[in-house]
Amino acid sequence: MKYDARPCPVVKKFQLTDTIYDFRILNKDFAAAAKPGQFVHILVPGKTLRRPISICDVNGAELRLVFEVRGEGTDILSQIEVGGELDIIAPLGHGFTIYPEKRTVFIGGGIGVPPMLYAAKHCKNSVTITGFRDKSAVILEDDFKKISEHILMTDNGSAGSKGFVTEALKEVIGNAEYVCACGSTAMLRGVAEMAKQVGVPCEISLEERMACGVGACLGCAVLVNREDGTQGYKHVCKNGPVFKAEEVVF
Amino acid sequence: MADLSVKIAGVEFKNPIIAASGTIGFGHEYSEFYPLSELGGISCKGITLKERHGNPPPRIAETPSGMLNAVGLQNPGVEHFIEDDLPWLSEQNTVVIANIAGSTKEDYCEMAERLSDTEIDMIELNISCPNVKEGGVQFGTSCESVASITSAVRKYCKKPLIVKLSPNVADIASIAKAAESEGADALSLINTLTGMRIDINTRKPIIRNITGGLSGPAVFPVAVRMVWQVKNAVSIPVIGMGGITTWKDAAEMLIAGADALQVGTALFTDPYSPLKIKQGLNDYLDSHNFKSVTELTNTVVTS
Numbered sequence A: 001m002k003y004d005a006r007p008c009p010v011v012k013k014f015q016l017t018d019t020i021y022d023f024r025i026l027n028k029d030f031a032a033a034a035k036p037g038q039f040v041h042i043l044v045p046g047k048t049l050r051r052p053i054s055i056c057d058v059n060g061a062e063l064r065l066v067f068e069v070r071g072e073g074t075d076i077l078s079q080i081e082v083g084g085e086l087d088i089i090a091p092l093g094h095g096f097t098i099y100p101e102k103r104t105v106f107i108g109g110g111i112g113v114p115p116m117l118y119a120a121k122h123c124k125n126s127v128t129i130t131g132f133r134d135k136s137a138v139i140l141e142d143d144f145k146k147i148s149e150h151i152l153m154t155d156n157g158s159a160g161s162k163g164f165v166t167e168a169l170k171e172v173i174g175n176a177e178y179v180c181a182c183g184s185t186a187m188l189r190g191v192a193e194m195a196k197q198v199g200v201p202c203e204i205s206l207e208e209r210m211a212c213g214v215g216a217c218l219g220c221a222v223l224v225n226r227e228d229g230t231q232g233y234k235h236v237c238k239n240g241p242v243f244k245a246e247e248v249v250f
Numbered sequence B: 001m002a003d004l005s006v007k008i009a010g011v012e013f014k015n016p017i018i019a020a021s022g023t024i025g026f027g028h029e030y031s032e033f034y035p036l037s038e039l040g041g042i043s044c045k046g047i048t049l050k051e052r053h054g055n056p057p058p059r060i061a062e063t064p065s066g067m068l069n070a071v072g073l074q075n076p077g078v079e080h081f082i083e084d085d086l087p088w089l090s091e092q093n094t095v096v097i098a099n100i101a102g103s104t105k106e107d108y109c110e111m112a113e114r115l116s117d118t119e120i121d122m123i124e125l126n127i128s129c130p131n132v133k134e135g136g137v138q139f140g141t142s143c144e145s146v147a148s149i150t151s152a153v154r155k156y157c158k159k160p161l162i163v164k165l166s167p168n169v170a171d172i173a174s175i176a177k178a179a180e181s182e183g184a185d186a187l188s189l190i191n192t193l194t195g196m197r198i199d200i201n202t203r204k205p206i207i208r209n210i211t212g213g214l215s216g217p218a219v220f221p222v223a224v225r226m227v228w229q230v231k232n233a234v235s236i237p238v239i240g241m242g243g244i245t246t247w248k249d250a251a252e253m254l255i256a257g258a259d260a261l262q263v264g265t266a267l268f269t270d271p272y273s274p275l276k277i278k279q280g281l282n283d284y285l286d287s288h289n290f291k292s293v294t295e296l297t298n299t300v301v302t303s
């Protein structure tokens, strides 16, 4: 059996900003199977649909999930305390292709930053670029500094350098062999265009509203260019969340 | 251990829990949670004569106690289904139901004829999909159109024929009778109720198709009422669905008049829900001294 849903104990919990939480949950099978860019599908007590959250990091039997409170579901989850449980289906989806030896640039924008941590950890020679609105929204800075050459950007310059992640990417893409990104559609489009211009392969992680999370309901559709030249839908939960940039129709 | 088996239109189900169309695809994904043989049957994703790409995203929205979907019958087409999915499905030791949808009467007839030559156990006529522009629910909302599509398909369909009813109608009992009189072997209900949600910040509908089909616990009382009305109007078997999430819901739907059940949206909340429902139902039957699940069907006490 490839899939399983299990209650996993919350063993640590931190609040990173006003709205962003960092949960460490325990399940050795899920942790052992998790690959960079994959996600977990979390049951929200009292809600019909689970919430997809990226795997931010794995340490031994611990999965790390970093999420922002956006609406009712993430608000309910944020109130679960250490000693409580998160019922998750994991690990799900198709993650980033990792080339440990290649000079890779990992780019995250806002709440698209968490999955880049576990991905960048797998690469010996990586540059990480993270971008946030302002200083109050910055997360995971120390984690990225430990494992990579790190560039922090904020829109207003209140932390790191001022500007968008694409401005930082411009400086380093000349030496890059591969680019991975997760963030807003506008950011992903900018990153994908830049990578295409210089001919560097690029993978991006997408979001879409989900029901099943495993590819059965066809809910989480995203329009892609097919190999035969036509366009059609693929599914974020099963074919993604990570896609080759040139495949995605923005 | 109560006898959970049921017989619908001559087809044996080892238990009354069937996965609902559109929520389990063609079974591959959920078979990675548990063997499909645990289920009484599976109703496959709605198929059409030719491949359909479905609606643009977003296709899903959450609602209080439920969800809206507007997938728009994305499917690979009937031939692809027969060649690529059916051979595997028919070896899973569960009843396989083909759910078919079309934009014309001819489409439905051609598919029914084609599927009659295959391993399929039953055909479910989907004349109740609210998410496609042509066909779908337009065949299912008046007695005349239900009668005419049922009688047309009946001529080509050599398999037991289930007609799946839409709840978006004024008088479900008359519609049920129309399907029965033109040769339906069984009825299934309810499909989704048309609904809508709007993002108050952007004032845009959350679903790109604007409207979608409501399913999940929110529709359960409507489904119980309609199953009860239909059971009182016809003498063919009734497959009840709409919001069944727990074994208690399952028992209630059986009491209302269902001979078998379909479970859809509950799979998304908990992929193991059909197995939990099966176990809970068995315990309920034992503790209430029912020897067989069939004894519970249509036992509502109204006086």
Ligand SMILES: Cc1cc2nc3c(=O)[nH]c(=O)nc-3n(C[C@H](O)[C@H](O)[C@H](O)COP(=O)(O)OP(=O)(O)OC[C@H]3O[C@@H](n4cnc5c(N)ncnc54)[C@H](O)[C@@H]3O)c2cc1C
Binding pocket: A039, A049, A050, A051, A052, A053, A054, A055, A066, A067, A068, A069, A070, A071, A072, A073, A074, A075, A111, A114, A115, A206, A207, A208, A209, A210, A236, A241, B061, B062
């Ligand atoms: C593969 C994937 C990975 C993700 N990883 C993270 C992460 O690591 N950290 C993080 O903070 N967020 C992440 N998200 C976004 C997160 O899933 C949403 O913010 C969350 O579902 C919002 O739920 P809510 O109940 O708080 O919001 P509501 O708006 O009340 O949710 C209503 C419904 O819409 C869905 N929904 C709303 N926004 C989104 C969205 N952006 N993407 C998908 N579904 C949405 C919800 O799941 C729910 O079904 C990820 C999304 C996807 C698809």
Ligand SMILES: Cc1cc2nc3c(=O)[nH]c(=O)nc-3n(C[C@H](O)[C@H](O)[C@H](O)COP(=O)(O)O)c2cc1C
Binding pocket: A211, A217, A219, B020, B021, B022, B023, B045, B046, B047, B069, B071, B073, B099, B126, B129, B164, B190, B191, B192, B214, B215, B216, B217, B219, B241, B242, B243, B244, B262, B263, B264, B265, B266
């Ligand atoms: C995502 C989704 C897709 C569906 N697709 C179909 C379909 O293709 N054909 C069909 O007859 N019903 C379809 N349905 C309706 C279900 O089979 C069922 O009638 C309805 O959801 C009510 O049951 P539930 O509340 O248990 O989900 C779909 C429902 C959902 C949620």
Ligand code: FES
Binding pocket: A209, A210, A211, A212, A213, A214, A215, A216, A217, A218, A219, A220, A235, A236, A237, A238
């Ligand atoms: S959420 Fe069901 S197919 Fe992706």
